[in-house]
Amino acid sequence: MSGGEDAVDQRSVGELLLDADLTSRAALWETGPDLAKARVRTLGEVIEAAADLWTAIPDPFNDQSMNRISILADGLHRTHQHTGWPGAGDADPHLASIASSLARTAELVQGRRHPTAALSRPAQLDAEAARTRLMHVVYVSSHSVRVALNPYIADLQRRSDARQNIPRGDSLVRARDARERIGAIERLAGVSLKDKWPSALAHEHRDRPWPGRLEQALARWDLQAHRTLAGPPTVSNLEVIAQTQQVIVGATATIGAAGAQQGSLDTAAVERVRPALAALGDSWSALRGDLVELRGRQARLDRPLIQAGNEVQAALREITHDRTGLATPDVMSGRVDLQVAAQQLHQSLTAAVDLAHVTRDALADPELTGGARGAHQMAHASNAAQTQAAWVDAGSLHQNRDVPLPNPVRDRLAERANRIVDTAISTDSSGLSLAARRTSHRSEPSLGRREEERAWSAQEANVIARRGCER
Amino acid sequence: MTGTTAQAAAQDTWREVIALLVQAADVGYRDAEVNPALHSTALATRLMAASAIDLLPPELDHLLDDVVLEERTQPMSMAELLAAAEAATRRHPIEELPIGASRVIVDICDLAREVGQ
Numbered sequence: 001m002s003g004g005e006d007a008v009d010q011r012s013v014g015e016l017l018l019d020a021d022l023t024s025r026a027a028l029w030e031t032g033p034d035l036a037k038a039r040v041r042t043l044g045e046v047i048e049a050a051a052d053l054w055t056a057i058p059d060p061f062n063d064q065s066m067n068r069i070s071i072l073a074d075g076l077h078r079t080h081q082h083t084g085w086p087g088a089g090d091a092d093p094h095l096a097s098i099a100s101s102l103a104r105t106a107e108l109v110q111g112r113r114h115p116t117a118a119l120s121r122p123a124q125l126d127a128e129a130a131r132t133r134l135m136h137v138v139y140v141s142s143h144s145v146r147v148a149l150n151p152y153i154a155d156l157q158r159r160s161d162a163r164q165n166i167p168r169g170d171s172l173v174r175a176r177d178a179r180e181r182i183g184a185i186e187r188l189a190g191v192s193l194k195d196k197w198p199s200a201l202a203h204e205h206r207d208r209p210w211p212g213r214l215e216q217a218l219a220r221w222d223l224q225a226h227r228t229l230a231g232p233p234t235v236s237n238l239e240v241i242a243q244t245q246q247v248i249v250g251a252t253a254t255i256g257a258a259g260a261q262q263g264s265l266d267t268a269a270v271e272r273v274r275p276a277l278a279a280l281g282d283s284w285s286a287l288r289g290d291l292v293e294l295r296g297r298q299a300r301l302d303r304p305l306i307q308a309g310n311e312v313q314a315a316l317r318e319i320t321h322d323r324t325g326l327a328t329p330d331v332m333s334g335r336v337d338l339q340v341a342a343q344q345l346h347q348s349l350t351a352a353v354d355l356a357h358v359t360r361d362a363l364a365d366p367e368l369t370g371g372a373r374g375a376h377q378m379a380h381a382s383n384a385a386q387t388q389a390a391w392v393d394a395g396s397l398h399q400n401r402d403v404p405l406p407n408p409v410r411d412r413l414a415e416r417a418n419r420i421v422d423t424a425i426s427t428d429s430s431g432l433s434l435a436a437r438r439t440s441h442r443s444e445p446s447l448g449r450r451e452e453e454r455a456w457s458a459q460e461a462n463v464i465a466r467r468g469c470e471r
Numbered sequence: 472m473t474g475t476t477a478q479a480a481a482q483d484t485w486r487e488v489i490a491l492l493v494q495a496a497d498v499g500y501r502d503a504e505v506n507p508a509l510h511s512t513a514l515a516t517r518l519m520a521a522s523a524i525d526l527l528p529p530e531l532d533h534l535l536d537d538v539v540l541e542e543r544t545q546p547m548s549m550a551e552l553l554a555a556a557e558a559a560t561r562r563h564p565i566e567e568l569p570i571g572a573s574r575v576i577v578d579i580c581d582l583a584r585e586v587g588q
Contacts, residue, residue, distance in 0.1 A: 014564075017564075018564060021564070021565060022561060025557070025561070025576070025580060028577065028580035028581070028584065029580065029583075029584055031584060128566070129564065129566040132565060132566040133564055133565055133566060136565040136573050139573050139577070140573070140576075140577060143577050147581070147584075190573070190574060193570075193571070193573045193574075194570050194571060236521075240514075240517065240518070240521070243500075243510075243513075243514050243517065244514060246510060247510050247511055247514050250507055250510055250511075251511075288500075292497070292500075299493070299520070299521065299524065300521070300524050300525065300529060300532060301518075301521040301524075301525075303525060306518050306521050306522060306525070309514065309518050310515070310518050313511055313514050313515055313518070314515075316511065317511050317515075320508075320511075321508065321511060323585055323586075324508060324509060324512050324585065324586055325508050326508045371536075399533075400536050401533075
């Protein structure tokens with residue numbers, strides 16, 4: 001954030017834009033329910049100043065991206081005026097500083113440029129860079145508002161769930177509405193920045209897990225892992241598949257234990273599957289460890305695999321985690337029906353038996369290569385009888401080039417793969433009762449999709465019922 | 472610095488960011504042996520590193536192995552490495568970093584904040 005303002009800000013256009021960028025990032029590091037309303041209140045000023053500056057920067061292509069964002073921000077402002085939320089109050093210091101820097105930048109640009117002067121090539125490039133920086137500032141600033149809205153909404157949701165009064169001046173409905181609309185601003189800015197990673201579901205915040213999310217994420221992951229392995233196998237893709245499978249196995253154990261503690265899963269069934277899950281997790285982990293040794297940092301992954309992995313990781317995490325630690329069983333059961341989640345995970349582990357076989361085939365593919373240094377170390381450590389001068393030639397070793405895997409490495413990977421297949425089959429069979437049984441305290445026999453839909457409807461109904469009386 | 476030189480320097484920095492993310496994921500995997508709850512965070516970091524790699528030209532992938540991180544990063548925790556990755560991105564204005572960098576930067580900030588809390 002910039003320091004105290006002098007009578008005239010002496011900073012250049014570049015310095016002011018850099019300050020705005022760094023200040024917007026600083027806002028991302030700070031979050032909390034107390035910041036939300038001030039940020040919502042001040043975002044409009046940022047976008048207004050950004051729109052003025054965008055207009056002042058010469059643009060032969062007449063890019064309308066900021067105009068569209070400005071229209072959304074104006075609409076949001078009108079809603080705030082009608083509804084009285086977030087109401088009058090202090091501005092957010094980070095966003096206010098950004099708005100001030102952008103306004104000053106617009107003054108400088110407007111003062112320097114003759115409106116009809118043609119732009120030189122370097123000036124065009126400067127203008128393009130300035131627009132990119134400006135859009136980045138809007139992108140990060142709008143994200144910082146959503147980051148602050150998340151805990152604010154979570155706090156109000158907790159109060160609402162506990163049937164406590166929503167404090168005067170606060171509004172769960174308005175805050176949710178603002179978060180959605182600011183999310184649209186963020187997405188527009190992202191598109192304008194040619195965001196290669198469109199706002200997938202992966203990192204989107206949800207107040208409660210969407211009941212179908214886990215099932216869809218697991219199905220998408222399973223499909224994508226198979227598709228990826230159908231192509232030429234790479235060590236890095238295999239490594240991430242192993243790591244993601246390990247996370248799925250770990251989440252199954254966590255959700256199973258939570259379900260048993262909460263009485264929604266049969267304790268004996270959970271206990272029966274526990275050792276098999278531990279063995280399966282260990283076997284995926286052992287393979288991942290070997291593959292890490294065989295890949296360098298140039299571990300490029302299939303983009304659909306990254307997206308599917310992100311989604312399954314996020315779908316599990318929103319059930320099992322509170323920040324970086326595990327959520328309590330009580331919290332987990334408040335988020336989802338643990339029995340339904342356990343069933344979905346078991347289905348995934350059943351499908352994973354096939355994935356284990358496909359992984360074994362991929363590891364046996366003669367075209368599979370690995371980093372020379374890792375391959376050399378692994379082959380050397382194997383103590384296998386050496387039939388040639390070196391497992392890896394010196395030139396490849398020096399450059400750490402990708403090389404065909406030496407036989408001892410292949411043997412080791414085959415051993416790992418066989419272990420995965422065995423433990424996957426064992427887990428699938430021992431987990432059957434986990435998927436089938438349901439404790440007596442629930443009277444409804446129906447399971448699966450229809451139940452999920454009913455659960456969702458109930459949540460929706462609660463939200464609707466609370467509307468209009470939240471204050 | 473000319474535009475090309477500046478962009479080349481920014482690509483070097485981006486490779487350093489990737490190396491820090493890969494190291495953060497490795498530290499996460501290591502710590503997850505004691506605290507399995509960290510597996511998920513390590514995976515998220517690994518996927519973020521892959522997203523960052525995807526923004527660079529594939530023909531220059533080999534340069535990633537040449538990145539030497541400072542000695543001071545060796546004892547760093549996952550949270551510290553994520554913070555270091557974000558700090559490294561600040562050396563360049565956004566337009567010099569690879570197209571799509573904004574999203575990765577925001578993701579790094581989000582995860583670093585979450586891990587650091």
